Amino acid sequence: MALLDRSVSTIARGIRAVRLRTPSVHALSEIRAQAASRALDRARPHARAIASPLRAGEPDARRALARIAESALDHMRREVREEASRRGLLTSLAIGLDERFSRTDEPEWLDDPEFDRAARVRALEHLDALNVMVGGYAAFFDALRPYLGRDRSRPTRVLDLASGHGGFALAAARMARDEGLAIELCATDLKREYLDIGAAVARREALDVRFEVQDALDLSGIEPGAYDVIVSTQSLHHFPPGLVAVLASEASRVAGRGVVLIDGYRSRMHAVVVGSIGLLRFRDVAFAHDGWVSFRRFFVPEELEVLARLGPEGDRADARWMPPTHCVVTIPTG
Ligand SMILES: C[S@@+](CC[C@H](N)C(=O)[O-])C[C@H]1O[C@@H](n2cnc3c(N)ncnc32)[C@H](O)[C@@H]1O
Numbered sequence: 620m621a622l623l624d625r626s627v628s629t630i631a632r633g634i635r636a637v638r639l640r641t642p643s644v645h646a647l648s649e650i651r652a653q654a655a656s657r658a659l660d661r662a663r664p665h666a667r668a669i670a671s672p673l674r675a676g677e678p679d680a681r682r683a684l685a686r687i688a689e690s691a692l693d694h695m696r697r698e699v700r701e702e703a704s705r706r707g708l709l710t711s712l713a714i715g716l717d718e719r720f721s722r723t724d725e726p727e728w729l730d731d732p733e734f735d736r737a738a739r740v741r742a743l744e745h746l747d748a749l750n751v752m753v754g755g756y757a758a759f760f761d762a763l764r765p766y767l768g769r770d771r772s773r774p775t776r777v778l779d780l781a782s783g784h785g786g787f788a789l790a791a792a793r794m795a796r797d798e799g800l801a802i803e804l805c806a807t808d809l810k811r812e813y814l815d816i817g818a819a820v821a822r823r824e825a826l827d828v829r830f831e832v833q834d835a836l837d838l839s840g841i842e843p844g845a846y847d848v849i850v851s852t853q854s855l856h857h858f859p860p861g862l863v864a865v866l867a868s869e870a871s872r873v874a875g876r877g878v879v880l881i882d883g884y885r886s887r888m889h890a891v892v893v894g895s896i897g898l899l900r901f902r903d904v905a906f907a908h909d910g911w912v913s914f915r916r917f918f919v920p921e922e923l924e925v926l927a928r929l930g931p932e933g934d935r936a937d938a939r940w941m942p943p944t945h946c947v948v949t950i951p952t953g
């Protein structure tokens with residue numbers, strides 16, 4: 620097992636170091652970027668018309684943004700399909716396979732409230748173990764660094780949305796402690812049950828992480844500027860596209876310095892690799908199943924850029940591939 624762990628870790632770090640592109644990232648990103656740009660040109664005037672009520676945190680404006688974003692993404696995906704068919708059989712096939720792969724309503728087992736609690740905790744521990752093994756949490760923390768520690772007179776206040784059991788928040792607290800960085804972390808989720816799992820770990824390890832119930836789609840109870848950085852990791856695929864735009868818009872309305880949103884990159888190849896690690900290394904069917912479903916539901920960076928750019932602070936949003944298996948959206952707000 621130790622040899623397998625080391626091999627997975629070395630391969631992941633190697634891919635990250637040389638930024639080795641998977642075939643789908645390489646072949647389709649240009650077509651996607653052009654389609655994203657056209658979809659944004661079309662949708663932006665509608666989004667601008669609701670910028671003021673969005674900045675004021677009005678619920679009707681959030682609903683309107685969700686509709687505009689859904690339609691923009693549909694438009695982008697349609698253009699990608701049309702352009703791919705003009706480019707020839709191979710490109711058309713690549714897009715067709717991606718569309719087929721991404722078309723799923725299958726829920727993740729961990730989202731089922733009836734799912735066995737012990738199996739849920741085990742799967743979450745395996746997610747943490749994989750993230751540590753492939754250097755995921757360290758890479759997520761690196762994405763936060765530009766927003767940390769500018770004002771040395773007080774700790775950087777970080778809000779983690781849809782944090783689940785706080786896997787990243789806890790890892791970030793450990794990294795900050797080890798590096799002597801002053802950070803106050805608040806991990807939030809809709810489900811108290813997940814937060815309780817994380818709170819128990821924070822108590823056991825004496826980590827400075829608060830756990831609070833909070834809807835990631837409605838931050839009206841939080842004063843703008845109350846947090847310097849708002850982050851969300853590995854959760855965007857739990858929301859329909861329109862609500863990803865709402866989450867990004869709400870986070871950028873409230874964050875003092877910036878927003879960092881990280882999620883997986885949609886890819887059949889990665890789905891097979893992570894599913895296999897779940898079965899062979901962890902012997903965890905729930906982890907393998909949910910890993911496979913997640914990889915089908917993930918977005919690609921060009922799609923996330925469309926969704927993040929429609930918010931009132933979205934002009935500065937940037938989305939990119941985070942090798943080997945993730946995408947990162949950053950929105951500076953300060
Ligand atoms: C994949 S899990 C979280 C992963 C976690 N952030 C990590 O990196 O390990 C997705 C989480 O989104 C939460 N969630 C779904 N809808 C939400 C909402 N509207 N507000 C807050 N959390 C939500 C779920 O309860 C679940 O815990």
